[in-house]
Amino acid sequence: MNVLKRTALALALPFVLFAGWWVLSADSENFYSPPLSAILTAFGDTWTLDRIRADVLPSLLRLFAGFLLAAVLGVAAGVAIGLNRRLRAVAEPVLEFFRAVPPPVLVPVIMLFAGIGDAMKVIVIVFGCVWPILLNTVEGVRAVDGVVLETARSYGVTGPARITHVILPSASPQIAAGLRQALSIAIILMVISEMFAASNGLGFTIVQFQRGFEIPEMWSGIILLGMLGFGLSLLFRLAERRALRWYEGLRAAQRSG
Amino acid sequence: MLEVKGLKKVYRSGEREVEALRDLTFTVARGDLVCLVGPSGCGKTTLLRCISGLLDPTAGDVRVNGKAVDGPPPGMAVVFQEYGRSLFPWMSVRGNVELPLKQKGVPKQRRHELVEQSLDAVGLSGSGSAFPWQLSGGMQQRVAIARAVAYEPQTLLMDEPFAAVDAQTRADLEDLVRQLWKRLGVTILFVTHDIDESVYLGQRVVMLSSSPTVVQDELTIDLPAERDQLTTRADPRFIELRTRVYEQIQAAKKNVA
Ligand SMILES: Nc1ncnc2c1ncn2[C@@H]1O[C@H](COP(=O)(O)OP(=O)(O)OP(=O)(O)O)[C@@H](O)[C@H]1O
Ligand SMILES: [Mg+2]
Numbered sequence: 118m119n120v121l122k123r124t125a126l127a128l129a130l131p132f133v134l135f136a137g138w139w140v141l142s143a144d145s146e147n148f149y150s151p152p153l154s155a156i157l158t159a160f161g162d163t164w165t166l167d168r169i170r171a172d173v174l175p176s177l178l179r180l181f182a183g184f185l186l187a188a189v190l191g192v193a194a195g196v197a198i199g200l201n202r203r204l205r206a207v208a209e210p211v212l213e214f215f216r217a218v219p220p221p222v223l224v225p226v227i228m229l230f231a232g233i234g235d236a237m238k239v240i241v242i243v244f245g246c247v248w249p250i251l252l253n254t255v256e257g258v259r260a261v262d263g264v265v266l267e268t269a270r271s272y273g274v275t276g277p278a279r280i281t282h283v284i285l286p287s288a289s290p291q292i293a294a295g296l297r298q299a300l301s302i303a304i305i306l307m308v309i310s311e312m313f314a315a316s317n318g319l320g321f322t323i324v325q326f327q328r329g330f331e332i333p334e335m336w337s338g339i340i341l342l343g344m345l346g347f348g349l350s351l352l353f354r355l356a357e358r359r360a361l362r363w364y365e366g367l368r369a370a371q372r373s374g
Numbered sequence: 375m376l377e378v379k380g381l382k383k384v385y386r387s388g389e390r391e392v393e394a395l396r397d398l399t400f401t402v403a404r405g406d407l408v409c410l411v412g413p414s415g416c417g418k419t420t421l422l423r424c425i426s427g428l429l430d431p432t433a434g435d436v437r438v439n440g441k442a443v444d445g446p447p448p449g450m451a452v453v454f455q456e457y458g459r460s461l462f463p464w465m466s467v468r469g470n471v472e473l474p475l476k477q478k479g480v481p482k483q484r485r486h487e488l489v490e491q492s493l494d495a496v497g498l499s500g501s502g503s504a505f506p507w508q509l510s511g512g513m514q515q516r517v518a519i520a521r522a523v524a525y526e527p528q529t530l531l532m533d534e535p536f537a538a539v540d541a542q543t544r545a546d547l548e549d550l551v552r553q554l555w556k557r558l559g560v561t562i563l564f565v566t567h568d569i570d571e572s573v574y575l576g577q578r579v580v581m582l583s584s585s586p587t588v589v590q591d592e593l594t595i596d597l598p599a600e601r602d603q604l605t606t607r608a609d610p611r612f613i614e615l616r617t618r619v620y621e622q623i624q625a626a627k628k629n630v631a
Contacts, residue, residue: 264459272474286464370507
Protein backbone atom coordinates (compact mmCIF):
# COMPACT_ATOMS: atom_id res chain seq x y z
CA MET A 118 0.00 0.00 0.00
CA ASN A 119 1.38 3.37 -0.86
CA VAL A 120 1.75 6.19 1.59
CA LEU A 121 -1.06 8.27 0.12
CA LYS A 122 -3.59 5.53 0.42
CA ARG A 123 -2.52 4.73 3.97
CA THR A 124 -2.76 8.35 5.03
CA ALA A 125 -6.19 8.62 3.45
CA LEU A 126 -7.37 5.52 5.30
CA ALA A 127 -5.94 6.76 8.59
CA LEU A 128 -7.65 10.12 8.22
CA ALA A 129 -11.01 8.77 7.04
CA LEU A 130 -12.49 7.90 10.44
CA PRO A 131 -11.45 11.12 12.21
CA PHE A 132 -12.93 13.03 9.30
CA VAL A 133 -16.23 11.16 9.53
CA LEU A 134 -16.38 11.69 13.30
CA PHE A 135 -15.72 15.41 12.99
CA ALA A 136 -18.29 15.72 10.21
CA GLY A 137 -20.81 13.87 12.38
CA TRP A 138 -20.07 16.14 15.33
CA TRP A 139 -20.44 19.18 13.10
CA VAL A 140 -23.81 18.10 11.72
CA LEU A 141 -25.29 16.84 14.99
CA SER A 142 -24.21 19.89 17.00
CA ALA A 143 -25.07 22.40 14.27
CA ASP A 144 -28.23 23.75 15.92
CA SER A 145 -27.41 22.81 19.47
CA GLU A 146 -29.05 25.09 22.02
CA ASN A 147 -27.33 23.37 24.91
CA PHE A 148 -24.99 25.77 26.66
CA TYR A 149 -22.52 23.00 27.57
CA SER A 150 -22.23 21.45 24.13
CA PRO A 151 -22.05 24.33 21.71
CA PRO A 152 -21.98 23.78 17.92
CA LEU A 153 -18.62 22.59 16.61
CA SER A 154 -18.49 25.67 14.41
CA ALA A 155 -18.50 27.82 17.54
CA ILE A 156 -15.77 25.70 19.10
CA LEU A 157 -13.58 26.01 16.02
CA THR A 158 -14.07 29.76 15.93
CA ALA A 159 -13.09 29.88 19.58
CA PHE A 160 -10.08 27.72 18.78
CA GLY A 161 -8.74 30.27 16.34
CA ASP A 162 -9.40 33.17 18.71
CA THR A 163 -8.04 31.43 21.78
CA TRP A 164 -4.86 29.71 20.66
CA THR A 165 -2.93 32.68 19.40
CA LEU A 166 0.86 32.65 19.28
CA ASP A 167 1.00 34.58 22.55
CA ARG A 168 -1.27 32.07 24.23
CA ILE A 169 0.80 29.19 22.92
CA ARG A 170 3.97 30.79 24.22
CA ALA A 171 2.41 31.54 27.59
CA ASP A 172 0.54 28.29 28.23
CA VAL A 173 1.37 25.52 25.79
CA LEU A 174 5.14 25.94 25.78
CA PRO A 175 5.57 25.72 29.58
CA SER A 176 3.43 22.60 29.60
CA LEU A 177 5.51 21.00 26.89
CA LEU A 178 8.79 21.91 28.57
CA ARG A 179 7.67 20.34 31.83
CA LEU A 180 6.49 17.31 29.91
CA PHE A 181 9.83 16.85 28.17
CA ALA A 182 11.86 17.46 31.30
CA GLY A 183 9.84 14.91 33.24
CA PHE A 184 9.80 12.36 30.44
CA LEU A 185 13.54 12.59 29.74
CA LEU A 186 14.44 12.43 33.41
CA ALA A 187 12.21 9.40 33.86
CA ALA A 188 13.79 7.78 30.79
CA VAL A 189 17.32 8.24 32.09
CA LEU A 190 16.45 7.10 35.60
CA GLY A 191 14.28 4.22 34.45
CA VAL A 192 16.77 2.82 31.97
CA ALA A 193 19.75 3.21 34.31
CA ALA A 194 17.99 1.58 37.25
CA GLY A 195 16.42 -1.02 34.96
CA VAL A 196 19.81 -2.11 33.60
CA ALA A 197 21.28 -2.30 37.10
CA ILE A 198 18.37 -4.33 38.43
CA GLY A 199 18.14 -6.51 35.33
CA LEU A 200 21.81 -7.46 35.53
CA ASN A 201 21.94 -8.13 39.25
CA ARG A 202 19.93 -11.01 40.61
CA ARG A 203 20.30 -10.00 44.25
CA LEU A 204 19.26 -6.43 43.57
CA ARG A 205 16.26 -7.77 41.69
CA ALA A 206 15.15 -9.95 44.59
CA VAL A 207 15.26 -6.93 46.87
CA ALA A 208 13.76 -4.38 44.50
CA GLU A 209 11.03 -6.24 42.66
CA PRO A 210 8.27 -6.28 45.35
CA VAL A 211 8.87 -2.60 46.09
CA LEU A 212 8.66 -1.74 42.39
CA GLU A 213 5.40 -3.58 41.99
CA PHE A 214 4.02 -1.65 44.95
CA PHE A 215 5.01 1.74 43.60
CA ARG A 216 3.69 0.87 40.19
CA ALA A 217 0.33 0.01 41.71
CA VAL A 218 -0.04 3.45 43.30
CA PRO A 219 -2.05 5.65 40.90
CA PRO A 220 0.26 8.61 40.26
CA PRO A 221 -2.40 11.37 40.49
CA VAL A 222 -2.85 10.69 44.21
CA LEU A 223 0.75 11.68 44.65
CA VAL A 224 0.18 15.21 43.43
CA PRO A 225 -0.99 16.57 46.80
CA VAL A 226 1.78 14.68 48.58
CA ILE A 227 4.52 15.90 46.28
CA MET A 228 3.11 19.43 46.59
CA LEU A 229 3.88 19.23 50.31
CA PHE A 230 7.53 18.56 49.60
CA ALA A 231 8.21 20.37 46.37
CA GLY A 232 5.81 23.30 46.52
CA ILE A 233 3.64 24.27 43.62
CA GLY A 234 6.28 25.34 41.10
CA ASP A 235 7.68 23.64 38.02
CA ALA A 236 9.71 21.25 40.15
CA MET A 237 6.56 19.75 41.61
CA LYS A 238 5.06 19.13 38.19
CA VAL A 239 8.23 17.59 36.80
CA ILE A 240 8.54 15.33 39.84
CA VAL A 241 4.94 14.21 39.45
CA ILE A 242 5.59 13.34 35.80
CA VAL A 243 8.82 11.51 36.63
CA PHE A 244 7.23 9.61 39.45
CA GLY A 245 4.31 8.53 37.35
CA CYS A 246 6.07 7.48 34.18
CA VAL A 247 9.34 6.01 35.44
CA TRP A 248 7.74 2.65 36.32
CA PRO A 249 6.79 1.31 32.91
CA ILE A 250 10.23 2.34 31.64
CA LEU A 251 12.00 0.70 34.53
CA LEU A 252 10.03 -2.54 34.52
CA ASN A 253 10.25 -2.93 30.76
CA THR A 254 13.99 -2.31 30.86
CA VAL A 255 14.44 -4.94 33.56
CA GLU A 256 12.52 -7.40 31.44
CA GLY A 257 14.44 -6.53 28.29
CA VAL A 258 17.78 -6.89 30.04
CA ARG A 259 16.81 -10.24 31.51
CA ALA A 260 15.71 -11.52 28.13
CA VAL A 261 19.07 -10.95 26.42
CA ASP A 262 19.98 -14.17 24.62
CA GLY A 263 22.45 -16.40 26.45
CA VAL A 264 24.46 -17.09 23.31
CA VAL A 265 24.77 -13.35 22.69
CA LEU A 266 26.11 -12.88 26.22
CA GLU A 267 28.59 -15.74 25.89
CA THR A 268 29.77 -14.43 22.54
CA ALA A 269 30.36 -10.99 24.02
CA ARG A 270 32.19 -12.47 26.96
CA SER A 271 34.45 -14.71 24.93
CA TYR A 272 35.40 -11.85 22.59
CA GLY A 273 36.27 -9.58 25.48
CA VAL A 274 33.26 -7.30 25.09
CA THR A 275 32.94 -6.53 28.79
CA GLY A 276 32.39 -3.59 31.12
CA PRO A 277 30.83 -0.42 29.66
CA ALA A 278 31.09 -1.75 26.09
CA ARG A 279 28.96 -4.70 27.09
CA ILE A 280 26.22 -2.33 28.30
CA THR A 281 26.30 0.00 25.30
CA HIS A 282 26.92 -2.53 22.49
CA VAL A 283 25.11 -5.58 23.79
CA ILE A 284 22.70 -5.11 26.69
CA LEU A 285 21.05 -1.83 25.69
CA PRO A 286 20.58 -2.57 21.98
CA SER A 287 19.29 -6.03 22.73
CA ALA A 288 16.79 -4.66 25.27
CA SER A 289 15.87 -1.64 23.15
CA PRO A 290 12.59 -3.04 21.76
CA GLN A 291 11.27 -3.52 25.30
CA ILE A 292 12.69 -0.20 26.44
CA ALA A 293 10.87 1.50 23.57
CA ALA A 294 7.62 -0.19 24.59
CA GLY A 295 8.13 1.17 28.11
CA LEU A 296 8.86 4.65 26.81
CA ARG A 297 5.73 4.59 24.68
CA GLN A 298 3.53 3.75 27.68
CA ALA A 299 5.36 6.36 29.73
CA LEU A 300 4.71 9.08 27.18
CA SER A 301 0.94 8.80 27.43
CA ILE A 302 1.14 8.69 31.23
CA ALA A 303 3.37 11.77 31.14
CA ILE A 304 0.79 13.73 29.13
CA ILE A 305 -1.97 12.83 31.57
CA LEU A 306 0.14 13.84 34.54
CA MET A 307 1.20 17.07 32.89
CA VAL A 308 -2.45 18.11 32.69
CA ILE A 309 -3.43 16.83 36.12
CA SER A 310 -0.52 18.49 37.90
CA GLU A 311 -1.51 21.79 36.29
CA MET A 312 -5.11 21.42 37.42
CA PHE A 313 -4.11 21.26 41.07
CA ALA A 314 -1.95 24.30 41.40
CA ALA A 315 -0.52 26.37 38.62
CA SER A 316 -0.43 29.82 37.11
CA ASN A 317 0.00 28.71 33.52
CA GLY A 318 -0.13 25.63 31.34
CA LEU A 319 -2.72 23.80 29.29
CA GLY A 320 -4.39 22.03 32.18
CA PHE A 321 -4.59 25.26 34.12
CA THR A 322 -6.07 27.14 31.16
CA ILE A 323 -8.73 24.54 30.47
CA VAL A 324 -9.83 24.62 34.11
CA GLN A 325 -9.90 28.42 34.02
CA PHE A 326 -12.21 28.39 30.99
CA GLN A 327 -14.48 25.87 32.66
CA ARG A 328 -14.73 27.96 35.82
CA GLY A 329 -15.44 31.06 33.77
CA PHE A 330 -18.18 29.25 31.80
CA GLU A 331 -16.27 29.92 28.56
CA ILE A 332 -17.48 26.61 27.20
CA PRO A 333 -16.39 26.80 23.52
CA GLU A 334 -12.92 27.87 24.68
CA MET A 335 -12.79 24.96 27.10
CA TRP A 336 -13.69 22.54 24.31
CA SER A 337 -11.06 24.06 22.04
CA GLY A 338 -8.44 23.43 24.75
CA ILE A 339 -9.46 19.79 24.96
CA ILE A 340 -9.17 19.46 21.17
CA LEU A 341 -5.71 21.03 21.30
CA LEU A 342 -4.68 18.61 24.03
CA GLY A 343 -5.87 15.68 21.94
CA MET A 344 -3.96 16.94 18.94
CA LEU A 345 -0.80 17.39 21.00
CA GLY A 346 -1.01 13.89 22.38
CA PHE A 347 -1.60 12.49 18.94
CA GLY A 348 1.29 14.47 17.44
CA LEU A 349 3.70 13.41 20.17
CA SER A 350 2.88 9.75 19.88
CA LEU A 351 3.22 10.00 16.10
CA LEU A 352 6.67 11.55 16.51
CA PHE A 353 7.59 8.84 18.99
CA ARG A 354 6.53 6.11 16.61
CA LEU A 355 8.55 7.61 13.80
CA ALA A 356 11.65 7.77 15.97
CA GLU A 357 11.04 4.25 17.21
CA ARG A 358 10.61 2.90 13.69
CA ARG A 359 13.92 4.44 12.69
CA ALA A 360 15.85 3.25 15.73
CA LEU A 361 14.42 -0.26 15.69
CA ARG A 362 14.52 -0.96 11.99
CA TRP A 363 16.82 -3.93 12.71
CA TYR A 364 14.22 -5.38 15.03
CA GLU A 365 11.40 -5.15 12.50
CA GLY A 366 13.66 -6.77 9.91
CA LEU A 367 14.71 -9.51 12.29
CA ARG A 368 11.13 -10.33 13.16
CA ALA A 369 10.06 -10.34 9.54
CA ALA A 370 12.97 -12.66 8.72
CA GLN A 371 12.06 -14.99 11.57
CA ARG A 372 8.41 -15.11 10.50
CA SER A 373 9.21 -16.04 6.96
CA GLY A 374 12.14 -18.34 7.89
CA MET B 375 49.04 -25.37 23.27
CA LEU B 376 45.91 -26.68 24.84
CA GLU B 377 45.83 -29.21 27.69
CA VAL B 378 42.75 -30.90 29.06
CA LYS B 379 43.32 -33.07 32.11
CA GLY B 380 40.79 -35.23 33.96
CA LEU B 381 37.95 -32.97 32.89
CA LYS B 382 34.55 -33.75 34.37
CA LYS B 383 31.35 -31.79 34.12
CA VAL B 384 28.09 -32.54 35.87
CA TYR B 385 25.16 -30.21 35.23
CA ARG B 386 23.02 -29.73 38.31
CA SER B 387 19.57 -28.26 38.20
CA GLY B 388 17.68 -28.87 41.42
CA GLU B 389 17.42 -32.61 41.99
CA ARG B 390 18.44 -33.58 38.46
CA GLU B 391 22.06 -34.29 37.63
CA VAL B 392 23.42 -34.80 34.12
CA GLU B 393 26.94 -36.10 33.79
CA ALA B 394 27.93 -34.52 30.49
CA LEU B 395 31.66 -35.34 30.68
CA ARG B 396 33.15 -38.09 32.82
CA ASP B 397 36.90 -37.96 32.41
CA LEU B 398 38.64 -36.35 29.47
CA THR B 399 42.37 -36.02 28.95
CA PHE B 400 44.04 -34.90 25.73
CA THR B 401 46.32 -32.18 24.42
CA VAL B 402 46.46 -30.11 21.28
CA ALA B 403 49.96 -28.97 20.37
CA ARG B 404 50.61 -25.38 19.35
CA GLY B 405 49.72 -24.90 15.70
CA ASP B 406 47.94 -28.24 15.42
CA LEU B 407 44.53 -28.79 13.84
CA VAL B 408 42.63 -31.36 15.84
CA CYS B 409 39.13 -32.60 15.09
CA LEU B 410 36.90 -33.80 17.86
CA VAL B 411 34.21 -36.29 16.84
CA GLY B 412 31.52 -37.80 18.95
CA PRO B 413 27.85 -38.65 18.79
CA SER B 414 25.21 -36.00 19.36
CA GLY B 415 24.71 -35.20 23.02
CA CYS B 416 28.05 -36.64 24.15
CA GLY B 417 29.20 -33.30 25.53
CA LYS B 418 31.24 -31.69 22.74
CA THR B 419 29.72 -28.27 23.27
CA THR B 420 30.12 -28.67 27.01
CA LEU B 421 33.82 -29.41 26.48
CA LEU B 422 34.32 -26.34 24.29
CA ARG B 423 32.56 -24.13 26.83
CA CYS B 424 34.89 -25.43 29.53
CA ILE B 425 37.96 -24.80 27.36
CA SER B 426 36.80 -21.30 26.43
CA GLY B 427 36.33 -20.38 30.08
CA LEU B 428 32.58 -19.86 29.79
CA LEU B 429 31.76 -22.80 32.06
CA ASP B 430 33.44 -24.04 35.24
CA PRO B 431 34.25 -27.76 35.15
CA THR B 432 33.19 -29.96 38.05
CA ALA B 433 36.66 -31.50 38.25
CA GLY B 434 39.92 -31.51 36.34
CA ASP B 435 41.57 -28.58 34.63
CA VAL B 436 42.16 -26.87 31.34
CA ARG B 437 45.36 -25.04 30.41
CA VAL B 438 45.82 -22.78 27.42
CA ASN B 439 49.44 -21.97 26.61
CA GLY B 440 50.39 -23.15 30.08
CA LYS B 441 47.91 -20.94 31.93
CA ALA B 442 44.98 -22.41 33.84
CA VAL B 443 41.67 -21.25 32.38
CA ASP B 444 39.34 -19.37 34.71
CA GLY B 445 37.51 -17.09 32.32
CA PRO B 446 37.81 -16.50 28.58
CA PRO B 447 41.55 -16.67 27.76
CA PRO B 448 42.87 -13.76 25.70
CA GLY B 449 43.78 -14.68 22.15
CA MET B 450 41.06 -17.28 21.84
CA ALA B 451 38.17 -17.08 19.42
CA VAL B 452 35.09 -19.28 19.43
CA VAL B 453 32.69 -20.06 16.59
CA PHE B 454 29.52 -21.10 18.36
CA GLN B 455 27.25 -23.90 17.26
CA GLU B 456 24.28 -21.51 17.42
CA TYR B 457 25.97 -19.18 14.94
CA GLY B 458 22.68 -17.41 14.14
CA ARG B 459 22.10 -16.38 17.73
CA SER B 460 25.73 -15.50 18.26
CA LEU B 461 25.65 -12.67 15.71
CA PHE B 462 24.27 -9.37 16.99
CA PRO B 463 21.16 -8.56 14.93
CA TRP B 464 21.38 -4.81 15.67
CA MET B 465 24.76 -4.50 14.02
CA SER B 466 25.74 -4.81 10.39
CA VAL B 467 27.95 -7.69 9.35
CA ARG B 468 30.91 -5.33 9.39
CA GLY B 469 29.96 -4.07 12.86
CA ASN B 470 29.79 -7.62 14.14
CA VAL B 471 33.25 -8.46 12.86
CA GLU B 472 34.72 -5.16 14.03
CA LEU B 473 33.40 -4.98 17.61
CA PRO B 474 35.81 -7.54 19.13
CA LEU B 475 38.71 -5.74 17.43
CA LYS B 476 37.61 -2.42 18.90
CA GLN B 477 37.56 -4.04 22.31
CA LYS B 478 41.06 -5.35 21.74
CA GLY B 479 42.21 -1.81 21.00
CA VAL B 480 43.21 -2.42 17.38
CA PRO B 481 43.69 0.97 15.66
CA LYS B 482 40.99 2.04 13.23
CA GLN B 483 43.00 1.71 10.04
CA ARG B 484 44.16 -1.80 10.86
CA ARG B 485 40.67 -2.73 12.02
CA HIS B 486 39.19 -1.90 8.64
CA GLU B 487 41.89 -3.89 6.90
CA LEU B 488 41.23 -6.94 9.05
CA VAL B 489 37.47 -6.70 8.58
CA GLU B 490 37.70 -6.43 4.80
CA GLN B 491 40.33 -9.17 4.55
CA SER B 492 38.39 -11.65 6.63
CA LEU B 493 35.07 -10.95 4.90
CA ASP B 494 36.88 -11.38 1.63
CA ALA B 495 38.37 -14.68 2.79
CA VAL B 496 34.92 -16.15 3.46
CA GLY B 497 33.54 -14.74 0.21
CA LEU B 498 31.36 -12.04 1.75
CA SER B 499 33.16 -8.88 0.74
CA GLY B 500 29.93 -7.53 -0.77
CA SER B 501 27.78 -8.10 2.31
CA GLY B 502 29.55 -5.96 4.89
CA SER B 503 26.76 -3.45 5.27
CA ALA B 504 23.96 -6.03 5.38
CA PHE B 505 22.42 -7.09 8.67
CA PRO B 506 22.93 -10.74 9.71
CA TRP B 507 19.21 -11.51 9.45
CA GLN B 508 19.27 -10.48 5.81
CA LEU B 509 21.66 -13.34 5.05
CA SER B 510 21.10 -17.05 4.54
CA GLY B 511 22.10 -19.54 7.24
CA GLY B 512 25.29 -20.47 5.44
CA MET B 513 26.26 -16.83 4.99
CA GLN B 514 25.65 -16.14 8.69
CA GLN B 515 27.89 -19.03 9.52
CA ARG B 516 30.60 -17.53 7.36
CA VAL B 517 30.21 -14.18 9.12
CA ALA B 518 30.80 -15.96 12.42
CA ILE B 519 33.94 -17.51 10.94
CA ALA B 520 35.08 -14.16 9.56
CA ARG B 521 34.65 -12.59 12.99
CA ALA B 522 36.83 -15.30 14.53
CA VAL B 523 39.48 -14.97 11.82
CA ALA B 524 39.64 -11.17 11.99
CA TYR B 525 40.30 -11.47 15.72
CA GLU B 526 43.71 -13.01 14.86
CA PRO B 527 43.44 -15.63 17.59
CA GLN B 528 46.22 -17.97 18.69
CA THR B 529 43.61 -20.59 19.48
CA LEU B 530 40.41 -21.13 17.53
CA LEU B 531 37.56 -23.29 18.76
CA MET B 532 34.85 -24.23 16.27
CA ASP B 533 31.66 -26.02 17.28
CA GLU B 534 30.07 -27.84 14.34
CA PRO B 535 30.40 -24.72 12.27
CA PHE B 536 29.20 -26.28 9.02
CA ALA B 537 26.07 -27.98 10.30
CA ALA B 538 23.67 -25.69 8.48
CA VAL B 539 25.18 -25.39 5.02
CA ASP B 540 24.70 -27.36 1.84
CA ALA B 541 27.29 -29.89 0.70
CA GLN B 542 28.98 -27.61 -1.81
CA THR B 543 29.37 -24.68 0.60
CA ARG B 544 30.51 -27.10 3.23
CA ALA B 545 33.30 -28.40 1.02
CA ASP B 546 34.38 -24.82 0.26
CA LEU B 547 34.37 -23.90 3.93
CA GLU B 548 36.40 -26.98 4.84
CA ASP B 549 39.06 -25.94 2.38
CA LEU B 550 38.87 -22.40 3.73
CA VAL B 551 39.56 -23.59 7.27
CA ARG B 552 42.61 -25.58 6.20
CA GLN B 553 43.85 -22.67 4.16
CA LEU B 554 43.44 -20.20 7.03
CA TRP B 555 45.04 -22.65 9.42
CA LYS B 556 48.11 -22.95 7.22
CA ARG B 557 48.34 -19.21 6.61
CA LEU B 558 47.81 -18.01 10.17
CA GLY B 559 49.47 -20.81 12.12
CA VAL B 560 46.67 -20.94 14.67
CA THR B 561 45.88 -23.84 16.96
CA ILE B 562 42.47 -25.16 15.97
CA LEU B 563 40.10 -27.47 17.81
CA PHE B 564 37.29 -28.35 15.43
CA VAL B 565 34.18 -30.14 16.69
CA THR B 566 32.05 -32.16 14.30
CA HIS B 567 29.92 -35.25 14.26
CA ASP B 568 30.77 -35.92 10.63
CA ILE B 569 33.44 -38.63 10.46
CA ASP B 570 34.54 -37.85 6.90
CA GLU B 571 34.89 -34.20 7.73
CA SER B 572 37.05 -34.93 10.76
CA VAL B 573 39.46 -37.06 8.71
CA TYR B 574 39.56 -34.64 5.79
CA LEU B 575 40.24 -31.60 7.97
CA GLY B 576 42.34 -32.80 10.88
CA GLN B 577 45.97 -33.52 11.48
CA ARG B 578 44.66 -35.55 14.35
CA VAL B 579 41.23 -36.85 15.34
CA VAL B 580 40.11 -37.28 18.95
CA MET B 581 37.09 -39.55 19.30
CA LEU B 582 34.71 -39.22 22.22
CA SER B 583 32.53 -42.02 23.47
CA SER B 584 28.85 -41.50 24.00
CA SER B 585 27.75 -40.60 27.51
CA PRO B 586 29.35 -41.20 30.06
CA THR B 587 31.94 -39.45 27.98
CA VAL B 588 35.60 -40.36 27.90
CA VAL B 589 38.21 -40.16 25.14
CA GLN B 590 37.59 -43.29 23.09
CA ASP B 591 40.65 -43.08 20.87
CA GLU B 592 43.06 -40.70 19.16
CA LEU B 593 44.29 -41.02 15.63
CA THR B 594 46.99 -39.21 13.68
CA ILE B 595 45.88 -38.43 10.16
CA ASP B 596 48.94 -39.09 8.01
CA LEU B 597 47.48 -37.73 4.80
CA PRO B 598 49.51 -35.23 2.80
CA ALA B 599 49.17 -31.62 3.96
CA GLU B 600 47.81 -30.54 0.58
CA ARG B 601 44.25 -31.83 0.59
CA ASP B 602 41.74 -31.86 -2.19
CA GLN B 603 38.05 -32.65 -2.01
CA LEU B 604 38.21 -35.17 -4.85
CA THR B 605 41.60 -36.84 -4.68
CA THR B 606 41.99 -36.89 -0.91
CA ARG B 607 38.55 -38.35 -0.34
CA ALA B 608 39.29 -41.07 -2.94
CA ASP B 609 42.69 -41.84 -1.40
CA PRO B 610 42.78 -45.44 -0.04
CA ARG B 611 44.50 -44.15 3.09
CA PHE B 612 41.62 -41.74 3.66
CA ILE B 613 39.17 -44.58 3.44
CA GLU B 614 41.25 -46.68 5.82
CA LEU B 615 41.35 -43.84 8.36
CA ARG B 616 37.67 -43.03 8.18
CA THR B 617 36.91 -46.72 8.68
CA ARG B 618 39.07 -46.70 11.81
CA VAL B 619 37.21 -43.71 13.19
CA TYR B 620 33.88 -45.24 12.30
CA GLU B 621 34.75 -48.53 14.01
CA GLN B 622 35.87 -46.78 17.16
CA ILE B 623 32.66 -44.82 17.37
CA GLN B 624 30.60 -47.94 16.85
CA ALA B 625 32.65 -49.70 19.53
CA ALA B 626 32.00 -46.82 21.90
CA LYS B 627 28.30 -47.21 21.38
CA LYS B 628 28.46 -50.97 22.06
CA ASN B 629 30.33 -50.44 25.32
CA VAL B 630 27.39 -48.50 26.61
CA ALA B 631 24.73 -50.94 25.47
N1 LIG C 1 22.91 -26.10 30.57
C1 LIG C 1 22.69 -27.43 30.71
N2 LIG C 1 22.03 -27.90 31.78
C2 LIG C 1 21.80 -29.22 31.92
N3 LIG C 1 22.22 -30.15 31.06
C3 LIG C 1 22.87 -29.75 29.97
C4 LIG C 1 23.14 -28.36 29.73
N4 LIG C 1 23.82 -28.25 28.56
C5 LIG C 1 23.96 -29.50 28.11
N5 LIG C 1 23.40 -30.41 28.94
C6 LIG C 1 23.40 -31.87 28.77
O1 LIG C 1 24.72 -32.30 28.64
C7 LIG C 1 24.85 -33.30 27.65
C8 LIG C 1 25.86 -32.86 26.59
O2 LIG C 1 25.37 -31.72 25.89
P1 LIG C 1 26.23 -30.98 24.78
O3 LIG C 1 25.42 -29.85 24.28
O4 LIG C 1 27.56 -30.65 25.33
O5 LIG C 1 26.34 -32.12 23.67
P2 LIG C 1 26.95 -32.03 22.20
O6 LIG C 1 27.91 -33.15 22.07
O7 LIG C 1 27.44 -30.67 21.90
O8 LIG C 1 25.67 -32.36 21.30
P3 LIG C 1 25.39 -31.90 19.78
O9 LIG C 1 26.27 -32.70 18.90
O10 LIG C 1 23.94 -32.26 19.58
O11 LIG C 1 25.64 -30.44 19.70
C9 LIG C 1 23.45 -33.51 27.10
O12 LIG C 1 22.90 -34.64 27.72
C10 LIG C 1 22.70 -32.29 27.49
O13 LIG C 1 21.35 -32.58 27.71
MG1 LIG D 1 26.96 -29.23 20.56
